[in-house]
Amino acid sequence: MLVQDVMVKEVVCVEMDARLPEVKTLLQNRGFHHLPVVEQGKLVGIISDRDILRLVSPFVGKVNEQTRDLDTLNRAAHQVMTRQPITVKANAEVSDVVNWMLKVSISCVPVIDDDEAVIGIVTWRDLISHAKF
Template sequence: MKAKDIMVQKVICVDMDERLPQVRHIMETNGFHHLPVTDNGKLVGIISDRDLLRLISPFIDSVSEQARDLDTLNRAAHQVMTRQPITVKAETPVEEIVAWLKRVDISCLPVTDDEGYVIGIISWRDLVSHATYKD
């Protein structure tokens, strides 16, 4: 089995200049845990829900909210993304994908073509849902 057999093909990406309120909205609305960041369509980074939890003030939309809390939303995607994410190609074997996820303790891998355009994404959930077990 290869990446192309299990990847999610309809990937929503954000531009590197997209602001965090929109990034957060896209992730929450779609139930995403990862969002690829692109520049002119090419992958330049990835934002995880953990990145947002770490950076956005927990006081947003609460009684305790202050101006400094709102300032945490004024960042662009390129300011908080993980740069140069590890990627795989459509022909990458699943065993190699699992090895990457375990080796570097990440939970998703963007799938790119030879020019760097995102053509899919694979998370550990995709691997589990396609897993087959042998006796």
């Protein structure tokens, strides 16, 4: 089975200068766990919901919120993203993706074309939903 058979094709991406409130809202409202970051149409990084949880102060929106807590929201995507994420082409074997995910403990792999544009995304949930037992 090929990656193109299991990948999600309608991928929402954010630009490098997108601010964390926008990223956080996209992740929450769309139910995503990963957002590719692009610059001039090319993949440059990826942000996960875990990245946001790790960086955004837990006091934002609470009674004891302070200025320094709000400052965490002023960061841009490029300051938070994982740079040079592992990627795959659409014609790669799904078994190769599974092996990479297990080997390097990742849960998402962006699918890119020859111009490094994001054309899909594969997560462990996608793989499980297509698994044949």
